[in-house]
Amino acid sequence: MPIRRPPLMPAEDWFRSRLRSAAVAARVGLWLGVCFSVAFITGLISHYARATHQPVPFPTWPSWGYRVTQGLHVAAGTAAVPLLLLKLWTVYPKLFAALPRTRPAQILTGLERGSIAALVAGAVFQLASGLANSAQWYPWAFSFRRTHYAIAWLTIGALVVHVAVKLPIIRDALGSPVDDSTRDRPSATSPGPISRRTLLRATWASAAAAVLVTAGATVPGLRRLSVFAVRTGDGPQGVPVNRSAVAAGVVAADVGDTYRLRVRCGSHAVELTRADLEGMSQRTRSLPIACVEGWSAAATWTGVRIRDLLDLVEAPRGSDVVVVSLQRHGSYARTLLQGNFADDGDTLLALALNGESLSLDHGYPARIIAPNRPGVLQTKWVTGLEARP
């Protein structure tokens, strides 16, 4: 019988809806697990792509690879928001479940609840921090990249433990009809306003809608639908800007007549003006710019092949290249262009974007554009290339 006067702390049997059931939790949890797995794997790919030390070189092919993996990363996290909210709603009574009587059972239950606390804390953290990061909102003191990566391991580990503990119930629930009530809590008898099937459909619809209203930042065909996308896709020369010249501390005087590109390999060095660069053999490539925040845009870039510049200073093939930017702020003033990227014929020191000379916010006088590379490493305002044979 329901408790007439609810205590200050709710008890598990205080929750009476039939919708809060293992049948629903297992089905929503399955897709939540899929989303977190996709986000974890694509996150590992992104983390590796940004690593300066790569025992196995990150591939330069396909050129759209990072655009797809990072787009999937953000889309999976976005779809997971409604799924996580519904999953937590379904299992909320468990928060108030009584502890078992015997000591060994208490220890086991305590461990299991600890792993669930880590899972919920990690899952909420990953989704909240990821969403805030895609909107370039940083209301915290920690390093986003490092912390999001550490908590990804914590969360996926807690998820694996959770699946291991619940596996018999998950298999049982997924193998039975959704309206089956054998695993329901005894108090969960109230039908509620909708059926379990309708609840699940509403959940899938929410997850799909979440992706549709945000994915326009990376899928051009969805731009009109994506009312919550962090970018419309507009910007100078038809491409959005992640970090402006002002934010990077680059001023007009840096890129005027005194600008030089210094290319060096050991004792060989050359200094080139922007006019010298324009006088070299120009290549035009269609390559996407794809940012870690999940937005991306296809564009046509024109400039000098990095390999042609390295040949001027007789840098051997396979040399890594330190790219030096004019930017004063941020941790990407010096980046590493791995040898396989430097040698790729599609990797350019771009001078023009979509047929016009680069705007200052896109990295005038010259910027790196390489295939299959995180946008944060497509260094702008390049003033130095130092080959390391």
Add this chain to the structure above:
Amino acid sequence: MKGRDPIVSRLPGRALLCAIGAVFMAYGAALLLTGSALPQLGSAVTWLVGGVVVHDFLLAPVVIALAWLAGRVLPGWAQGSVAVAGIVLGSLTVLAIPVLGGWGRRSDNPTLLDRDYATGWLIVAGVIVVGAAVASVAVRSRGEHGGGRGERARRR
């Protein structure tokens, strides 16, 4: 539980999975503890704990209260549609908090957060509310009072 004790079913495999998960968790915790200075660690822990607290003791009770209120106030034929509309609109609104707030907006970069998100939210809410109203009226005209098949029979 179909005659099998769930705790011991497939125990070796599940124990191995548990161990793998525990190693991943320990690796994540080690990365967090070794890679951050104390103030940064404090900020990360605040966000970890804060997320759980905000969900469990703010969002969840508010949702429960709203659902209880809807059950009292709304006629039976509207309850199902309103529940579905609440799920979709509620979760999309939580998702949209960072863009609706616009805290990441910068004067030097007009290409970031360059939509009118409040209008976008009103459009989303409008579509959902109209959809829920149409569905409610359809339920009422068919003489059905909430609930899916099979559940109607059980309703008091």
